[in-house]
Amino acid sequence: MAAPACERPLRMAVEQRPPYLYMNAEGQMQGSDIELVRAILQQAGCSLELLPELPRRRRYTMFLAGEIDILPAASMTAERREVAWFTAPYFVEAVALFALPEKAAKLRDIKNFEDIRSRGIGVISQSFGWFGEGFEAHKPALRNDGLLSHYDQLGHALQMLKAGRGDLVLADRAAMRQLLLRQKLNLVELDYLPMQGSARLMLSKRSVTEAQFKAIDAALQKLEESGALKQIRSRHGLQ
Structure with a gap:
């Protein structure tokens, strides 16, 4: 495992969107995004905190304020790059x-x-x-x-x-x-x-440092090269 990159858990708000995020019979959130993000953060020496489900607009407002650290399954745009770091793709x-x-x-x-x-x-x-x-x-x-x-x-x-x-x-x-x-x-x-395109993790520049972003991006690419992320995606029917 890489040296610890985060002093606290990184926060991600959930949204019911199977197979990416959904609540199981025991009332716990699960899905491909949780498994993939947890694996990437663990490799980088970080951990994940799941926040309660929030309306989409409220979620983005909190992200801009640095109250949410990660938005999954994001598309990279010039406007968003002003306020966020974007990792390499983690699924198609x-x-x-x-x-x-x-x-x-x-x-x-x-x-x-x-x-x-x-x-x-x-x-x-x-x-x-x-x-x-x-x-x-x-x-x-x-x-x-x-x-x-x-x-x-x-x-x-x-x-x-x-x-x-x-x-x-x-x-x-x-x-x-x-x-x-x-x-x-x-x-x-x-x-x-x-x-059909690349989905990336979007990290808030208000709450995630450039060093943390680089560690997370490097962890993602290492897990991609090892085939670990592919195994997780395959279990959920993703590319």
Whole structure:
């Protein structure tokens, strides 16, 4: 183990998002993010403190104030780099489109969101989050055409799909696969992936020093090279 890098546990707020974070039958939080982050911090000589679940906006405000140290599964942007350190990627995040089996045959040939809009196909997407440049570019037009509906929780998206509120659900691929497996449901995943990219740990510059960040990033890369992180990801169906 590396020399201790942290004088106190680093704080991370949780959010129900299987398989990344979820509460088990015993009322304890678990998931790939907890296992991966704990392994990385332990390798760096740090420990993890889980904070209670908080609204997304409140969580980010606390992060900016240095009251939360880590936000997992983050995408790196120029704006965020002003306030946060970003580690190397620790898993590949993908966004996919899902359809009911009886409608999938007519939707399998979709290649982009221009196809979706021109054919008048309704899309059900989460009310927050980043789902790729293609979706962001076409979101205003889809909304203006009445082809866009929103969900807050993934379970609601399935209800909306069955009720005919849209033809496709846009969702995190691993999260949707986990939900379908747990509920023993069957949806068809389209070949077109609106987004596939690197997810990183975002560390607050207000509460995490550059030296601590470098130790954590080095620990992550060491565990990646050894295959330890791959083993954790595989158990949760992640790349």
